[in-house]
Amino acid sequence: QVQLQESGPGLVKPSETLSLTCTVSGASIRSYYWSWIRQPPGKGLEWIGYIYYSGSTGYNPSLKSRVTFSVDTSNNQLSLRLSSVTAADTAVYYCANGVVPTGSWGQGALVTVSS
Amino acid sequence: QSVLTQPPSASGTPGQTVTISCYGSSSNIGSSSVNWYQQFPGTAPKLLIYGDHQRPSGVPGRFSASKSGTSASLAISGLPSEDEADYYCAAWDDSLNAFVFGSGTKVTVL
Numbered sequence: 001q002v003q004l005q006e007s008g009p010g011l012v013k014p015s016e017t018l019s020l021t022c023t024v025s026g027a028s029i030r031s032y033y034w035s036w037i038r039q040p041p042g043k044g045l046e047w048i049g050y051i052y053y054s055g056s057t058g059y060n061p062s063l064k065s066r067v068t069f070s071v072d073t074s075n076n077q078l079s080l081r082l083s084s085v086t087a088a089d090t091a092v093y094y095c096a097n098g099v100v101p102t103g104s105w106g107q108g109a110l111v112t113v114s115s
Numbered sequence: 116q117s118v119l120t121q122p123p124s125a126s127g128t129p130g131q132t133v134t135i136s137c138y139g140s141s142s143n144i145g146s147s148s149v150n151w152y153q154q155f156p157g158t159a160p161k162l163l164i165y166g167d168h169q170r171p172s173g174v175p176g177r178f179s180a181s182k183s184g185t186s187a188s189l190a191i192s193g194l195p196s197e198d199e200a201d202y203y204c205a206a207w208d209d210s211l212n213a214f215v216f217g218s219g220t221k222v223t224v225l
Contacts, residue, residue, distance in 0.1 A: 044117060044216055045203055045219075060213045060214075096159075101162065102165055108159050
């Protein structure tokens, strides 16, 4: 069974870059597409985009100018970078299996944007 | 403002059937398959339905879903107390070129 675990700083200052890693176990990262989703506290879900190990990506147009995904096949990890963050980027960030999440999800990582 | 519209809440007594609606448009529900997700407080969402009405392995048969035109619905029959959670519909939107979620419906078991 595929398992995912997000990790990264829980606090980021406004205007800085948010960076998260998702470690995949139970499957090769080359086997699937992977997606990122976020959820502001008390609010709904927002799809951020997807990545394939080849580097193929798709981003939500609402975030495309600020977000970058990457894959580290040697460590079976995904990464998300979101630049120029504001308080509106405070959310629980999830990685999941699939272009759209159709399989396993990570437990989520809360990232708070605050000075 | 979510692209897909759901009622903020729905409720029922144990054993009843609760139905959740999801309204979209020709660029999302009208042209793409619908997924439904279940989320308990403090936990990650879980895929409940994919491809409009398909249940992944392990999802109880009391969950069923359908789609007609630009709207979709999820029904929970024989509502047990443990199904008290948030439910989200979702679909690919061709105009936005993005996967969009509904606003979410909180189901309460009275």
